[in-house]
Amino acid sequence: MLYLTILGSTGSIGRATISIVKNHLDKIKIFSLVANKNVDLMKDQCLLFRPKYAAMFHKKSAEILRKKLRKNGCKTKVLFGKQGIYEIAKLNEVDQVISAITGIDGLIPTFFSIMRGKRILIANKETIVTSGRLLLKYAKKYGSQIFPIDSEHSAIFQILSNEEKKKLGFLSLKRLGISKIVLTGSGGPFLNFPLKKFKTITPNKACNHPNWKMGKKISVDSATMINKGFEYIEARYLFNASKHEVSIIIHPQSIIHAMVYYRDGSMTAQFSNPDMRIPISYSIFYPDRFPIKVSLIDYKKLSNLTFLDPSYERYPCLKLAIDAFEEGQSSVIVLNAANEISVDSFLSGKIQFTDIVKVNSYILERTSFPEPTNINSILEIDRETRKISKSFIKTLRR
Ligand SMILES: NC(=O)c1ccc[n+]([C@@H]2O[C@H](COP(=O)([O-])OP(=O)(O)OC[C@H]3O[C@@H](n4cnc5c(N)ncnc54)[C@H](OP(=O)(O)O)[C@@H]3O)[C@@H](O)[C@H]2O)c1
Structure with a gap:
């Protein structure tokens, strides 16, 4: 039985993870859950999985959760605040930790889990970009294997051999015969929106991503494409890539998630419909693959795939991120x-x-x-x- 902690269980990645676990209760036990203040969903998740621990960052929410669980005869121990979350991140009994808190709030819990040598399934890109080499050095030192959940990085990770997967952060792409990694991005909801009207963009419009259903922060980041800039930084760190070894291309259909060019002229690409359950399931079950209920690609429709270069006039935040990495x-x-x-x-x-x-x-x-x-x-x-x-x-x- 695999014991799992989900940091950010009520969010988009957390919910996608839970939908996978529900179909594999014979293999996975949810040991602990962490969220901020969504008490109602956390209560439902606790009643469904009866984890040993649950933590809410928000103290009042933890108190409400504790009362609701007690009323329903659920013995889950409820913790709160940073300390409660850190305690959960350090639990020895756990095999894998999904790092899916939004923003830098996910950094310390992720490091605590790394320092316990867990398999870390990392969606929280803000942690990777802000701690970069330090995170990878810690993972090496404490024997913690990092599995990227971002679909683009998971795509490249899936292409690497078993041994190379263990060397994230310390690979030599040149020695692997790889000349370039290409990350794709949909361009978000404003790919064709008139630049003159950008001032009128509302939060609702910015969060209405054409291909992915995600949390609000990453949805806005996708609309400005700083998200792709962060993914560029993530790729530079994870695959130890130079600036000539990573590029970004807009691919509005989000069917190809990344491509790898080899020095001999060959190219590998990873295709799937845009569904985060695919990289999550891959990382949980690796080295096995189990079926999940996702729609398969109809290869007859692949002639409709398009690609274009990103415009920095439309996406100035993308350039800011790429330049910041060089700084x-x-x-x-x-x-x-x-x-x-x-x-x-x-x-x-x-x-x-x-x-x-x-x-x-x-x-x-x-x-x-x-x-x-x-x-x-x-x-x-x-x-x-x-x-x-x-x-x-x-x-x-x-
Ligand atoms: N969604 C995607 O498809 C996707 C793809 C690739 C990477 N990612 C990355 O994955 C991370 C999560 O994204 P998301 O879309 O799942 O975000 P989301 O839907 O906003 O969910 C965020 C989760 O983190 C919890 N949380 C927020 N602040 C917290 C805190 N201080 N302490 C404890 N828990 C906290 C939230 O709890 P409440 O619900 O209680 O507020 C929620 O469970 C982000 O870093 C994002 O960039 C997401």
Whole structure:
């Protein structure tokens, strides 16, 4: 029996994971669940799986959950706050941890699970981009294997041999005969939207992704394509790739998730309908593959696939992310923090869609931090940047 923890169980990735587990209760036991404040869904998940532990970041939500579970005769131990979540991330009994909290809040729990040597199924890209090499060094040191859940990185990961999979962060693409990794992106909901009208984009429109149903933060990130910029950074770290070894292409149908070019002219691509259960299921069951209820690709329709280069005029945040990586780790942390604040402000109606890039680039230009050497220095840069971003946003309010 495989014991699983889901960090972010009530979110889009968490729910996709749960829908897989439901069909494999003979193989997987949900040991612990973590969320922020969605008590109703957490209650349902606890009553269904009777995990040993559940934690809510929000204290009041944890209290409500505890009462509701008690009333239903459920013995799940309910924890709360950062400490409660960290306790769950460190549990020895667990084999695998799904890291699917949104934003940098997922960083410390993910590190705690890495330090316990677990298999980490990582969706939380903000953790990968802000801690980069440190995360991969920790994984190596503590014998924790990282399985990327982002569909593009999972696509490349699936192409690697078993031995190469264990060397994430320390591969030599050249030695593997790989000349280039190509990440695809749909272009989001505004691929063909008139640039002149970008100011009118509302949170509802930005979250209405044409191919994927995701949480709000990543949906807005996909609309600005900073999400693809973060995935570029993720690929640079995970596959130890140089800037000439990674490129990005827009592929509006989201059928091919990544392609790998080899030095001898050959190319491998991974195809599937856009459904996050595929990379999640792959990572949970690896090295086996079990059926999940997903629709298969109709190869007769593949002649409709299209590809185009991303425009930095339409997606300036994509360029910011690529450039930040060249500047160094502290610039990436700054960009991630500024972006978390600007996207949150856009979603709560404080700023316009077009202000997101204004905030992100202003903060990148105005801040400079020494390169971080440990988790505390990453968090310090993050904290400082958030403060500066919030004050700048006050000057922009409409
Ligand atoms: N969705 C996708 O298809 C997809 C694909 C690739 C990568 N990712 C990455 O996966 C991560 C999750 O994305 P998502 O779309 O699943 O987001 P989401 O739907 O917004 O879910 C986020 C989850 O994290 C929980 N959470 C948020 N802040 C927390 C905190 N401080 N402490 C504990 N739990 C907290 C939320 O709990 P509540 O529900 O209680 O607020 C929820 O369970 C992101 O980093 C995203 O970039 C997502």
